[in-house]
Amino acid sequence: EAQVTQNPRYLITVTGKKLTVTCSQNMNHEYMSWYRQDPGLGLRQIYYSMNVEVTDKGDVPEGYKVSRKEKRNFPLILESPSPNQTSLYFCASSKGLAGPEQYFGPGTRLTVT
Amino acid sequence: GNSVTQMEGPVTLSEEAFLTINCTYTATGYPSLFWYVQYPGEGLQLLLKATKADDKGSNKGFEATYRKETTSFHLEKGSVQVSDSAVYFCALSFGNEKLTFGTGTRLTIIP
Numbered sequence A: 001e002a003q004v005t006q007n008p009r010y011l012i013t014v015t016g017k018k019l020t021v022t023c024s025q026n027m028n029h030e031y032m033s034w035y036r037q038d039p040g041l042g043l044r045q046i047y048y049s050m051n052v053e054v055t056d057k058g059d060v061p062e063g064y065k066v067s068r069k070e071k072r073n074f075p076l077i078l079e080s081p082s083p084n085q086t087s088l089y090f091c092a093s094s095k096g097l098a099g100p101e102q103y104f105g106p107g108t109r110l111t112v113t
Numbered sequence B: 001g002n003s004v005t006q007m008e009g010p011v012t013l014s015e016e017a018f019l020t021i022n023c024t025y026t027a028t029g030y031p032s033l034f035w036y037v038q039y040p041g042e043g044l045q046l047l048l049k050a051t052k053a054d055d056k057g058s059n060k061g062f063e064a065t066y067r068k069e070t071t072s073f074h075l076e077k078g079s080v081q082v083s084d085s086a087v088y089f090c091a092l093s094f095g096n097e098k099l100t101f102g103t104g105t106r107l108t109i110i111p
Helices: none
Strands: A005-008 A008-013 A019-025 A031-038 A042-051 A055-058 A075-079 A087-094 A108-113 B005-006 B011-014 B017-023 B023-026 B032-038 B044-050 B055-059 B060-064 B075-077 B085-093 B105-110
Touching: A005 A087, A019 A031, A019 A087, A019 A108, A042 B023, B005 B085, B011 B017, B017 B105, B023 B032, B032 B055, B032 B060, B044 B060, B055 B075
Parallel strands: A008 A108, B011 B105
Antiparallel strands: A005 A019, A019 A075, A031 A042, A031 A087, A042 A055, A087 A108, B005 B023, B017 B075, B032 B044, B032 B085, B044 B055, B055 B060, B060 B075, B085 B105
């Protein structure tokens, strides 16, 4: 089954404790992206990757890092999480360059206290 | 920059009612337009799309027409069901560029 998986689905952590949210897709998609979803703001892109070893900032990259060492994986790293990063995070992938038919993961709800 | 403005929610309707969720956009040029749906506890799924003016996207009884004159892409359904309860996002993109989303409209259908 074609899918995008994220782990963990839920995470509660404390300020400053490094964390990683994993994202994996099994569709051999070139393009992958991370979004955060906040009430009243919709989805905002954090980082995206056109292909292996190619990443770039989205609209709200501050406080986040990503890497793309393999085509299928695109982890999101928060080196020193802060409470304003409490949000619902979605990973997405698509064939080709930012193809509009993006496939979304189920989401990761992060709470930073 | 590009932006999408959606009708504010939440929207609550009775089953079998007619649904309209308004969406307008601001962009230089003619983007592709999309509606995504997010069911409770799930990620977003593409519901329908239109890639040029006057195109009509349709899926699962939902429709939206790309109106260049009014820069709009309103979502409609003639008879909603409880299973349509979800959050709906309007979005735009230009070719290979990223999706720009609206803020989302939460729809609740009561039996």
